Amino acid sequence: MSFVTISDHDSIDGALEIAHLPGAFLSSEVTVEFPEDGCQLHCLVTGITEAQHREIQRLRKDVYDLRDYFREHDILHSIAHPFYTVNGGLTLSHLEKLLVLFNRFEALNGIHDRRGNELVRRICSSLTPEVVADFAERHRLEPWGATPWVKTFTGGSDDHGGFYIGTTYTQTPSAATVEEYLAHLRAGRCEPGGETGSTLRLVQSLYSISYEYYRLQFPALLGNRKDPFAELLRRLARATTADDGTERVPVTLRERISRVFPFSAGRRRTDESATSPAGRPGQPAADRHTFGAASRASRESLSSLVRGFVLHARRGRLSESLGALAHLAPLAVSLAPYLVSIHAQHKDSGLMETAALRFLGTRPEGNRPGKRAWFTERLTDVPSVARILHALPVREDGRELVAVTCGAERPPAGLEVRNFEPLLELPVPGYEPWKLTVPPLLEILDHCEKERYTEIVISTPGPLGLLGLAAGRLLGIPVTGICHAGFPLSVRQLCDSPALEDLAWGYLRWLFGAMDGVVPASRHDGALLAERGVEPARRTVLPGLLIPLPGAEGAEERGVGAPSPGGWAGGWERVGVRAPGGGLRPRSEDALESLLCRLS
Known part of the structure; x- marks a missing residue:
């Protein structure tokens, strides 16, 4: 990898830490709003100055003013993960406006699921002059450029945990300087490359973030090798991809970046062995290793919790049985990042399906x-x-x-x-x-x-x-329940x-009331469900x-x-x-x- 930047949210502090190094430049991931309803999105700005960053922060509450500022000052930008709803307000109408306002989109994100990445490219590649003109007229917006139906694509790791730096990127023809690289981007001579995101990659990032937080805030905790909680968190955050399991988590920003963009005495190294992706953390084997470790930890914690509770309860030691609840901490550590990640990856599935049907007339690829x-x-x-x-x-x-x-x-x-x-x-x-x-x-x-x-x-x-x-x-x-009223x-x-x-009966009302539909096992069961208060609209x-x-x-x-x-x-x-x-x-x-x- 020849050039590198750090795109913090609404900040250039991270990029400034490495700005003095060759091949580095300033960037930021800006939280932008539609002024009419407050819907938020993320926009990557690349190769900016500190003064431009300050002006962008001033304008980011109005996507239309910000777009005009980008166009006036020829600022490189790209709409990041377009199908990710930042604050829950993104609709098809907003997507249509984005397709008119902007011509560069992130089509390969190193954290978000493959479906969204592929859908961005498919929709943007299907645009025609007539479609964009229709969107522009409908929303009374001015398209950007002479060919606004032609979009270009970028890629980025979106790495928040320091685990996947450089595994997803934007590649261009050969460039000797940052200026040449940015010129390729402006001209649309670029393509995204590297690895797509997944739930397991997001899980690994969350484990790494948790590890870093506790390492900085509670160094004594993680320094105690006899503490099972600390050892579990350390094990989940480590990239044990080496055969001997000795891979360690980089602990400084410079060290993390040097994994894929090595510096030596202020000068870039050019040997391929230093920049080859082989052996880096962030490969699928490391993701699966972490998933396996979390799965084993959840099994062990749950087993210890139940056995400890039952053992003391049988002996009549109810107060001591409550001590088994201590096993909830490692259980939460192993499960919570996965539950959060899987929800984050799929919370916008409905929007993606609706968008695919609206713009392409078919469902997103990957559904079965x-x-x-x-x-x-x-x-x-x-x-x-x-x-x-x-x-x-x-x-x-x-x-x-x-x-x-x-x-x-x-x-x-x-x-x-x-x-x-x-x-x-x-x-x-x-x-x-x-x-x-x-x-x-x-x-x-x-x-x-x-x-x-x-x-x-x-x-x-x-x-x-x-x-x-x-x-x-x-x-x-969608979830359909087959309800057998004989359970109560x-x-x-x-x-x-x-x-x-x-x-x-109360449990059944809650369980089947949370489903999208309920099929009684028989007409008799259906009558019992009605008698016991299961919503009629849900019974079929x-x-x-x-x-x-x-x-x-x-x-x-x-x-x-x-x-x-x-x-x-x-x-x-x-x-x-x-x-x-x-x-x-x-x-x-x-x-x-x-x-x-x-x-x-």
Whole structure:
């Protein structure tokens, strides 16, 4: 890498620290506002002076005045991560205005997800003179330049943690000086290069920021190698990409920059070994290493928390059992950055989908239309569902259903299953055949993000169902619940407590009330849901709720009623499954059968 700058938010302090070094120049990431509604965006300004920085700060509350100042003084600029809503106000109308006002956009960001990066390039590359003229007339704005439909693109690491410096950049033809490099940018002779962003890269940045904060504010804490909290934070923030795990976190700004832009006695080194990206922190292996470390830490912390609490509670030492809550600190350290990151990467999914449909007439690349995740805890109880799934044809639009479960045994044939190892399995007191399974949060969220499901279907109110709801909310995926009203009744029978039954109903109202739609397991269940206060608008009884299963033989053994006198057209009797204690109970999976028919 030949040239380097630091683009702090609304500041040039960082760039000034290295401005005296060869190949460095001043830049800033400016928070700009639309004066009509206060909607904010980020704009990168490059190669500026201190005086220009002060004037930009004065004008940044009005995007129109700032654009005119850029044009008057020929200031290099680029709209950063255009699909990231800074303060929640960004709309399609704002995007149309940006396409008229500016001609340079960041199309490769080293922190933000690939979908947004690719969508910027696709939309900008699809513009025509007529489209830009229409936007300009609609918003009464003057386009910039003779060919405002031709956009150029930049790239940047957007690195806030010192971990990915130089891994994403803007490249130009050969330039011997900063002035030549900036001239290439002005002329549009540039392309973004390097690595795209991801949730794991943002997670690593947050760990690094946390490490730096505690290193500066509480040096004694991180200096204590016997402190498990300090050791965990140190381990998560380190880039252990070397075979011996000795990679350390750079501790000064100069040292960080020298990883990719080495200086020696005030002069730049030109040997390729110093600037090669190989072996730098920020490679995918390092990201995965950190994810694995966080996952293991969350497992260990949760296991210690539960075991410590149960151990003291069984001995009647309630006050001592509260001491197990100390394990919440490392659990929060390992989980919080990932939850924050995955939300940040997907909070604007709706805007990106709407923009893609508006400007391109299609959904963003990377989505997988029709692929749904079914969160269930008991695959062995649904052999009929497995047969239906096996018989369903694959539709042309690629509709699929994947069962996401935890600790299930012998998944049925014909069903794609992603079975995760549980963090904990706790037997239900007094009802040992049933177990309370605690699913691995990070692994399942990571799986859902990589698979890019377009819908989550939940048929369990247990911890796995809660995780399915959390995944839907964090990833912006619609969630449909299959509600079996027998759960509160089972709680009452198990505990012989009407109060606990009411508590179970309250839990179901909250759980399914947080979903986008609820499918009662039967009409009887639907009536109970209405009686117990589940919102009518959220309840849906699917057509064809009673459907024939392929083959009537062995129906009694499966707990399935025989066909009615009217034959197959008359439908089936209600479907049930035998509970561990014997007897038939209604089940929710027959609603799933109808749901599958709808999807097919």
